[in-house]
Amino acid sequence: MKEPLWRDVVGDVLRRERLAQDRTLKDVAETARISMPYLSEVERGLKEASSEVLAAAARALGLDLAGLLVLAHEELVRLAGIARVSAQRTVPASTASFLARRPDAVGPRRSGARTSPLHGEMRLAA
Structure with a gap:
């Protein structure tokens, strides 16, 4: 398994948080003042979002940028453990x-x- 890209991990975290709150992509995008297609691409790891966009998306989900980064870090650590094939x-x-x-x-x-x-x-x- 190859090392995950930062944009994939952050996108997964944003999507997971949005779905955990039972919110639509449209709702979060409007609250964050980000276009819905762009937020969709960020969630799918297709776009490398700026810190301003990530902060806006995080705020729309009730997080701050630091909270989003902590969740992304935890996901990276989890994925690194899975990717370890040998010792x-x-x-x-x-x-x-x-x-x-x-x-x-x-x-x-x-x-x-x-x-x-x-x-x-x-x-x-x-």
Whole structure:
């Protein structure tokens, strides 16, 4: 599974919140002063909405922009857990090199690290 795009996640959150409130696309679009077709495209992840549009849509749903971002973050974390097929994670060699020199910067070093012969990546055991 590929990593989700931000616009897909935010759109899913907006749609889920709207449906949870039993509100129509037209109602939310009018309240947010966004065109209904544009809001539909945002919900479907077809448009990358500006922060102003996202804030307006969030307010129309009784959220603030920070609340919308928290819900989107939670969704990203959930999707990342689903996408994890194995207990390994790939990091670029430059990041792995940094971690090897500065383990205190991001937490304890993981055991079982080894360099992959492909593309200079390091595989870290989770």
